[in-house]
Amino acid sequence: MIRRLIPRCAPRSAAFIAPRRSSLGLFPAARQYSVSPEVASQTKLQDIDPTKVVVNKTGTPKPLLKAEDLVFGRNFTDHMLTVEWDQATGWQKPHILPYQNLSLDPASCVFHYAFECFEGMKAYKDKDGKIRLFRPEKNMERFNKSAARIALPNFNSAAMIDLIAQLAKLDSRFIPEERGYSLYLRPTMIGTQKTLGVNPPGSALLFVIASPVGPYYPTGFKAVSLEATDYAVRAWPGGVGDKKLGANYAPCIVPQREAMSRGFQQNLWLFGEEEYATEVGTMNFFVAVKNKQTGQKELITAPLDGTILEGVTRDSVLSLARERLAPEGWNIVERKHTMGELAEAANEGRLIEAFGAGTAAIVSPVRHISWRGQLVNCGLKEHEESGEVATKMKNWIEARQYGDDAHEWSYVC
């Protein structure tokens, strides 16, 4: 029996109903939670103009670290990109300037009310030495959605991609040639209004910093073990768990530390009485099972119902699965699925594999999930660190990221 966690929509007079986005119809007759984009988006003023960028190159280039010494997000390149915005004029001239501290009034609203959102994306060096981004338009689309949800300004995606490409090219010496290395790019937008009233920010700063990173698995895959987590809840219908807001991250650290204290690397975030499996740590979550009735192989992930981050890697995995696994007989499914289903499949030998999917690792294979005192085995043999689907996905996605598999997902800077 599926119990409804989502309340019914009560009849109301039209005058007081906020405009709603269309839902995915996952909960027929369910209340639709959303915030109208009409009210969320700011009046269009001056947009970002990449032709007006002012480039101020560093006079003291940093020495390069050895490739093997790179740690995710710890070292940064010579330059950063900044674009200021204010509500009177819109976006100002972009600047590429030496990496440096930000100087902000202590009353700035980013410090008090979490007016902040970000993106994670990478630049790759292909075999011809060209710099490539991976599906940057998806990141910019999501960045704009995140910003609008917290009353920060929107911008022209193509203009921002152009600027990010300029930054990646300028700092391309930081990107090692070897496969698996890349330049992690962190576009971030913060509210800079320096008053304490809880109001829409009248000024903002968009900045991009870049950190050279090595392969997530330098010596091959390493499967993780998860703790199914119900005592803390990452996202809720009507909340902001589908947006890439800073607000979604700090609250996950203590539960992660609890999981680690019991020997698990990450949380598997469950939701509701049904114990839906939603996300793993900061990644989307996929399971491959054999259907109980038909025996057909299924690749399942949670649907974009407002509580799941719209992962670019998630979308890429689904797309490649539909293109390459479906013809082999796989059923590719976006649906709510529970921890109970997963454990049942494991107990019945029908759980093929499970993995997280995100920009940092591409895929992160899962060995065990601790749930209700049992350790659910996710299908890996003792000597295995990754299942077949996860391995294929990593290779397929990397081939497109590095341009070996020529595809529109790859954007040449």
Place this chain on the structure above:
Amino acid sequence: MIRRLIPRCAPRSAAFIAPRRSSLGLFPAARQYSVSPEVASQTKLQDIDPTKVVVNKTGTPKPLLKAEDLVFGRNFTDHMLTVEWDQATGWQKPHILPYQNLSLDPASCVFHYAFECFEGMKAYKDKDGKIRLFRPEKNMERFNKSAARIALPNFNSAAMIDLIAQLAKLDSRFIPEERGYSLYLRPTMIGTQKTLGVNPPGSALLFVIASPVGPYYPTGFKAVSLEATDYAVRAWPGGVGDKKLGANYAPCIVPQREAMSRGFQQNLWLFGEEEYATEVGTMNFFVAVKNKQTGQKELITAPLDGTILEGVTRDSVLSLARERLAPEGWNIVERKHTMGELAEAANEGRLIEAFGAGTAAIVSPVRHISWRGQLVNCGLKEHEESGEVATKMKNWIEARQYGDDAHEWSYVC
């Protein structure tokens, strides 16, 4: 019929159960959501020591604004307080220094993952010119709880109150003598770790800024109208809505703007299918009704079930009500109450009044609530801007804040 939105607690082996705080028993047989303080709190290192404060007075004191030109949180005093923390040594020497910008690496985790929490409190000048804080130990207790929930460090409350008192005294010339004026104090803690991994911050900054503020109602009370809001959800069980985290604020702005676009000043945040009335804007919410069965007058507010901010003003209102209204026959109740109940009481002439309660306004009387297309009248006559209970509460609390009613709640600096 009450439908259960909260999932049942499933039996699990003890080994994998996170330690739980006791619940208020509001949902018998309900899952208890919480994060264990044992894991949340950091190992104790060097604590904050107010005797070691380094005071560096400004050489360019700011001119004072005219009292009538003060706007909440827009202008700040000459000085600020800063205390740095790092995981190797703990809290460093406190500094009182001229109000100035913060200089932070753009990779600082406060910009990306919302490692930030704050407090709101006030300093008052009494009739003898002494500076008084109001229940500062409550603020510091909550500040520590908020910090621990996002893996930021804790500190000795008495030490911080001492430092805040020093700052308030040093900048006391900014506090106008007149009743209703005060110095709004904003203690804030941010994570300053400058790496992009989603991990507990290894360094943090605690700072306090101060803004002279005028009376919230310079020309007397002005009742507000609310929009009952269900399409966006402020807080949920297992979330962080009971902590004063930046993360709880930015997501409320767009719904507030939507409400304003329809002529309502604030949101009344509803929760769940039952449409529980939880908070109003950034304040706790009180209703005064006549009991349907007994006719007894009741002052009702939502209980501290993990989705409600533990307001200091809320606590003060409850305490004063128990001390002074209960003997007059009032029943003072912390319980879940629904928008439906409230509308029913209004329709039956049993709704006496409704108000928000928070540090900024003390109390904020409510005229109407828009709900399902009806305008629920909250008991004020057309010419009235405040009900009797709200008016009394404002006077009673102010009397203690300004020291006219000598009481342990008032802390003389």
